[in-house]
Amino acid sequence: MKLVCLQKNLQKGLNIAEKIVGKNTTLPILNNILLETQNGLLSISSTNLEIGINCRISAKIEKTGNITIPAKLFSGFVNNLPNDKIFLEVKNNNLSAKLLNYKATISGESADNFPIIPKITGEELFTINAAVFKNGLNQIICAASLAENRPEINGIFINIVKGKIIMAATDSFRLAEKTINFNKKTENNISFIIPIRGAQELSRILSEKNGEIDLVMNKNQILFSIKDNDIEEPRVDLVSRLIDGNFPDYKQLIPKDFKTKLIINKNDLFNAVKISSVFSGKINDVKFSIFGAKKEVDVAAKDFSAGENISKISGEITGDDLEVTFNYKYIIDGLNSLSGEKIFWGFNGPTQPALLRVLDDRDYFYIVMPIRNQ
C-alpha cells in the first residue's frame, strides 16, 4: 500500500472510526484500525464485534494494499500534525507516515487477522435526511434502557410502515415515540431493534453530517450508509447487529384521554423541577400539585434532614385537581426531548402514566410513570 492524502481528511476519518475502538485485552486486534485501498479511496475500518464503522476518504493511490495499526497511536500522531499532504506506505508490516518534516513508523499487523465487517447488500428500505433522522433518534434515545439483562429494550425499536418510520424506546419507567414521514411508500411492515450502543454511535456520527442516509438490512444486521452533501467529507457506513427479541407491545399503554390536562411553559416547569431536584430524597421524588381553579402547579420536594422547597407556576388546567409524584430525572429528560415552548402534559390520576408533548406537535410524545405514594 502506498498513497498520499490530506491530513485533515485522514483526521476526520480516523476520528469517526476510532470512537468504537476500546482497550480490548482478550482480542488485541480490536484495538487496531484497518487501512486499505478501495476503488481509488483510502478505507478506514474499525469494529467492536457489535458495531462496525467504515469511512472512505479521497487519496491518490500509488500502490494498492492494506494493514492494521493501533488506532489511538495513529490518530494521536495524525491529530497533532498540521494540514498538508501525508504520505503513507506499508513496508514489512509497518506503516511509515511522512508529512513535511514529521516522520513516523508504526508497527502493524496483517489485515488477514482483522475481523470481517459484514457486507450488507440489497435494496434500501428507505433514504432519509440525516438531520431529521438524528433529531428523531436524539429525542427518544434518553428513554432506552441501559440494563443489559433485558436486551429487547436495551435498544431502539424501529417500525417502517406505510411511508412512516416510527421509532420508540423504553426502560419500563418511561417511553418515547417519534414518527417521521418519508417519501418512499412501502407496503411492507418491517420492525427491528438496534442496540443502544449502535444508535448512540450513529447519533454521534450524524451530528457532523449533512446529507442523506440509506438504510439496508438483512436478517441479523443493519447498514446505515451516510452520504454527505460535501464530497470532501468522508463517506461513512455503520453496520450494527440487530437485537433478537420482541419489543414490548407498548401501543396499548398510550393514554388516549386524560382526566387532567395541563398546558404550561416549558422553561417555567424545567426551572421549578431543577430547583426541587436539589431538595428531593434518595428516590428523586418531586411532587406536582395541580389546582385548576387557581390555574397553578406547585412543584415541591422535601428531604427530612436537609429542608424543603415549593415553586408555584401558572398553567392552563382542565379536568380534575391532582397530586402526583415523579422521579425528577425522568421529567428533566422528557422536557429536554421537547423542542417547543408551550407543552401539553396529560394525566390520569396519581398512579397512571402521564404524557408529555409539545402542544402543537403530535409526532413525538414521552410517557412517564409516577412514583406511587409511599
Add this chain to the structure above:
Amino acid sequence: MKLVCLQKNLQKGLNIAEKIVGKNTTLPILNNILLETQNGLLSISSTNLEIGINCRISAKIEKTGNITIPAKLFSGFVNNLPNDKIFLEVKNNNLSAKLLNYKATISGESADNFPIIPKITGEELFTINAAVFKNGLNQIICAASLAENRPEINGIFINIVKGKIIMAATDSFRLAEKTINFNKKTENNISFIIPIRGAQELSRILSEKNGEIDLVMNKNQILFSIKDNDIEEPRVDLVSRLIDGNFPDYKQLIPKDFKTKLIINKNDLFNAVKISSVFSGKINDVKFSIFGAKKEVDVAAKDFSAGENISKISGEITGDDLEVTFNYKYIIDGLNSLSGEKIFWGFNGPTQPALLRVLDDRDYFYIVMPIRNQ
C-alpha cells in the same frame, strides 16, 4: 437574621465560597457555609481547616444574625433561581428563602459550632494588581510538588525583598521562578510557603477578579484580601495556613552559563513534543538531538512495541551539539508557562538541568532535569 439581596450577587459569593467545601464525614459542619450579617453586608464563609474563604456581598439587612447551612444544597437552590430579589430569614435554626414564587426552607445549625476562621490584622506586606499576581502564580504552579510527604515543596515559596516579589515552586524534577516588581519598597526580607491547595484556590478566585490584592501575614497564616474594581462584585478574603519548613536553597542550581544555546519557535517545539509524546514509552521519554551546523533539532521517541517517530525543526544554535532526553510532560508544562513566541533553551550536557525562558524576558524561567541515559 433577616435580609434581602440580589440572586446574582448571592450566587457569585456562594460559588466562590463553596469550592473548598467537600464531603466531610468526620466533621459534618465543614460541609456547611456560615452566613452572617456584617457591617451592613451579608458575609459568606467556608473553611476546610487549612484554607478559609470569606465573601461579602451587598444586602439590605433588616435584622442582624447568623446561621450555618449545607453549602451544596443552598448553592444548588440559588444557582437555579432567576436573578431577582431574594429574601432570607432565620427562624428556629432554619433558613427560609423566598424569590418570586420560589420558596425553600433549609435546615441549619448554630453558627456557634462553626470553626473560627482566624482574623489576621496588621500592616499589609504589599498591595499588588490581582491580574499580575495571578499570572505569576499560574506560571509557576505547574512545577510545585503534589506529594504530601515533602510538605516544604508541596507549596509556593514567596520571598519579598527590595521591592520585588519572587515566587518559586519545585517538585525536584523541575523548578519555576517568577519575579514581580511592586511599588512599595520594603527593607525587610520576608519568606514563606503557601500550601499548593491555597495557591490553587487563590488562582481560581483571581481568574474572575479585576482589582488589587492586599497581603497581610502573621507567624502561621496569610491573608489575601481581594478588592474588586467593580463594587458590585463580592469582596473576598482568603486565609491560608503557612507551611512550616524550609524551601530548598535553589539559587545555587540556576545555571548561569550554557554549553549549548537554542533559540526556537515555541509552537514548532510544542507540536513536535506533542507528536513524540504519542510514541514515548512508560517514562514519557522524548529525545532532543541538537545539530549546530544543520541549525536543526530532531525531536524523537520510540516505543519498541508500537513504533517510532522523528520531527525535524529549525532553530538558532550556538555551542556544542547535544543529545538529551526529557520527560515530555515537563517540557509541555514548561512551554505552556511561557507567554512569548521566541524562546531560549539553554543546556549543559545530557545530565545537567536545562533552562527555558522567553527570549526577551528574564523575569520568569523554568528549569528541568533531563532523564539520564538508561
